[in-house]
Amino acid sequence: MSDSQNLASIPENSEINSSKVGTKVSLFLWRLFSFFLAFSIWELAGRADISIAFPPFSEVAVAFVSMIYSGEFTVAYADSLPPLLTGLCITIIGGVFIGISIGLARSAEWFVMPLLIIFQTAPVSALIPMLTYIYGISDTAKVVAIVILGMPLVALNSYKGIQATNPSLLEMSKSFLASRVDTILFVILPSAQKMIFAGLRLGVSGAFIGIVLAELLITPTGIGDLITYNRFIARYDKMFATIVSILAIAGLTLSLMSIFEDWLFPSEKHK
Amino acid sequence: MKKVGGLSDIILKTEGVGVTYQESIVALKNVSLNVPTAKLTAILGPSGCGKTTLLKVIAGLIEPTKGKVIVGGKEIIGPGPDRALVFQDFALLPWATVLQNVAFGLRARGVPKKEREETSLHYIRQVGLLGFEDKYPHQLSGGMRQRTGLARALTINSDILLMDEPFSAVDEQMRRKLQEDLLKLLKIESKTVIFVTHSIEEAVYLADQVVILSGRPGSIADIVYPEIDRLGEVDLIRRQPGYIELVDEIWSSLKRYVE
Ligand SMILES: Nc1ncnc2c1ncn2[C@@H]1O[C@H](COP(=O)(O)OP(=O)(O)OP(=O)(O)O)[C@@H](O)[C@H]1O
Numbered sequence: 222m223s224d225s226q227n228l229a230s231i232p233e234n235s236e237i238n239s240s241k242v243g244t245k246v247s248l249f250l251w252r253l254f255s256f257f258l259a260f261s262i263w264e265l266a267g268r269a270d271i272s273i274a275f276p277p278f279s280e281v282a283v284a285f286v287s288m289i290y291s292g293e294f295t296v297a298y299a300d301s302l303p304p305l306l307t308g309l310c311i312t313i314i315g316g317v318f319i320g321i322s323i324g325l326a327r328s329a330e331w332f333v334m335p336l337l338i339i340f341q342t343a344p345v346s347a348l349i350p351m352l353t354y355i356y357g358i359s360d361t362a363k364v365v366a367i368v369i370l371g372m373p374l375v376a377l378n379s380y381k382g383i384q385a386t387n388p389s390l391l392e393m394s395k396s397f398l399a400s401r402v403d404t405i406l407f408v409i410l411p412s413a414q415k416m417i418f419a420g421l422r423l424g425v426s427g428a429f430i431g432i433v434l435a436e437l438l439i440t441p442t443g444i445g446d447l448i449t450y451n452r453f454i455a456r457y458d459k460m461f462a463t464i465v466s467i468l469a470i471a472g473l474t475l476s477l478m479s480i481f482e483d484w485l486f487p488s489e490k491h492k
Numbered sequence: 493m494k495k496v497g498g499l500s501d502i503i504l505k506t507e508g509v510g511v512t513y514q515e516s517i518v519a520l521k522n523v524s525l526n527v528p529t530a531k532l533t534a535i536l537g538p539s540g541c542g543k544t545t546l547l548k549v550i551a552g553l554i555e556p557t558k559g560k561v562i563v564g565g566k567e568i569i570g571p572g573p574d575r576a577l578v579f580q581d582f583a584l585l586p587w588a589t590v591l592q593n594v595a596f597g598l599r600a601r602g603v604p605k606k607e608r609e610e611t612s613l614h615y616i617r618q619v620g621l622l623g624f625e626d627k628y629p630h631q632l633s634g635g636m637r638q639r640t641g642l643a644r645a646l647t648i649n650s651d652i653l654l655m656d657e658p659f660s661a662v663d664e665q666m667r668r669k670l671q672e673d674l675l676k677l678l679k680i681e682s683k684t685v686i687f688v689t690h691s692i693e694e695a696v697y698l699a700d701q702v703v704i705l706s707g708r709p710g711s712i713a714d715i716v717y718p719e720i721d722r723l724g725e726v727d728l729i730r731r732q733p734g735y736i737e738l739v740d741e742i743w744s745s746l747k748r749y750v751e
């Protein structure tokens with residue numbers, strides 16, 4: 222248990238604040254340093270002439286900026302973002318809803334669990350080319366690809382979080398005559414919160430994989446098309462810049478989610 | 493010692509309670525017990541003999557495989573407002589503060605926030621946790637967690653208080669203080685207490701009735717009624733004649749279940 226550590230770090234309020242700011246700053250510096258290190262290695266590897274398909278970091282950075290100004294990103298993301306956002310919303314809301322519902326209603330478990338486990342373990346990306354037959358070349362196909370890759374992870378983790386509720390706390394709630402709704406609100410959901418958010422992070426990553434795969438394999442538009450096209454014309458700097466852009470957006474989304482989690486459950490900061 | 497003990501009204505009784513876990517583990521067998529109103533009943537027995545199981549049956553959390561529990565003349569069908577349980581493993585919400593934990597029962601009853609916080613703070617003070625109401629369980633010592641669970645049970649003001657080894661996680665000084673506090677509390681608020689303990693001394697010191705369970709499957713091996721005068725100073729109780737003899741008597745009756 223980390224109890225003793227925590228006890229040790231709770232002397233006076235002022236000390237907490239100053240030390241917290243201190244750790245935040247040093248954490249930020251460490252992150253900056255690790256980015257710097259990764260980019261340096263990339264730069265060196267790129268200059269080592271391994272392959273012309275692997276440009277150094279500096280060229281990619283230049284391409285990145287030029288693509289922002291030329292509007293290439295704007296055009297591509299205008300195609301990719303709407304289905305991505307739709308897919309993310311369905312993944313998040315649907316996944317959490319399905320996971321929690323199954324977790325709470327034991328009777329539904331036998332019906333839905335096998336499906337979810339199959340979705341989680343099977344190489345689902347192999348299904349994506351098949352979506353063409355069903356939905357053709359459309360935004361719907363992209364949304365479906367996102368949901369297939371993201372939602373099972375969200376639902377499964379939400380379900381597991383609900384199931385992992387400490388039985389002793391459930392007994393406690395029952396013995397104090399809490400209603401089912403109160404038990405769900407004050408015991409089950411807070412206890413599942415960590416798992417649900419872990420699932421959301423996995424699901425959001427899955428959703429990003431989904432949109433890129435869909436645009437690479439089914440619907441050559443948007444960001445996937447930008448990658449394919451630049452590879453085709455051997456503009457590898459632009460190809461990598463595009464990949465970096467989608468990674469950056471994914472990273473940003475994940476950061477926003479953890480800010481949202483802290484805002485929603487501020488007490489967790491004390492831990 | 494008088495056997496029937498002339499104890500007053502019976503508020504709660506169990507009739508032939510038996511509990512079998514998973515169709516093969518017999519935890520309790522034919523436990524019939526009378527619990528007198530406004531008295532302390534201690535349940536004593538070796539580890540794993542079914543003390544917690546018995547307390548949870550009485551609390552209405554475990555449905556007995558056989559027999560029934562009767563409170564105020566009616567058979568119970570689950571937990572009720574007449575009984576409050578202090579859990580052996582504390583059962584505190586890790587994400588909630590002491591105040592929120594203590595107020596849980598009142599919140600579940602729909603008591604408005606201001607009122608439930610006032611009541612909770614009152615009991616937080618009584619168990620000696622004032623100043624810690626905004627701490628989280630992981631910031632507390634074992635004994636403080638236990639007292640949080642005790643305060644939570646006290647807030648709902650039920651007639652019967654069920655306590656599962658309530659003083660096991662505290663040091664000797666704190667244990668004595670809490671024992672004395674409990675006796676004082678019971679002088680003010682008339683409550684029926686059933687508590688589980690490992691300690692023979694604690695049982696004799698606190699209880700009007702000591703129920704001795706045999707080893708697994710737990711059944712009643714003996715019941716003794718320590719007739720100790722608790723009206724005077726609490727300090728004097730341990731020095732009364734008969735105290736040590738009774739402890740010895742119970743030990744000799746328990747010894748054969750402890751290998
Ligand atoms: N949920 C359960 N499923 C199966 N067996 C159980 C369960 N709960 C308790 N038991 C068994 O029933 C017996 C009685 O358990 P119980 O917790 O009531 O004992 P106890 O007297 O409170 O022990 P201790 O003094 O260590 O707290 C034990 O042998 C235990 O292994």
Ligand SMILES: [Mg+2]
Pocket residue numbers: 543544545580656
């Ligand atoms: Mg026990």
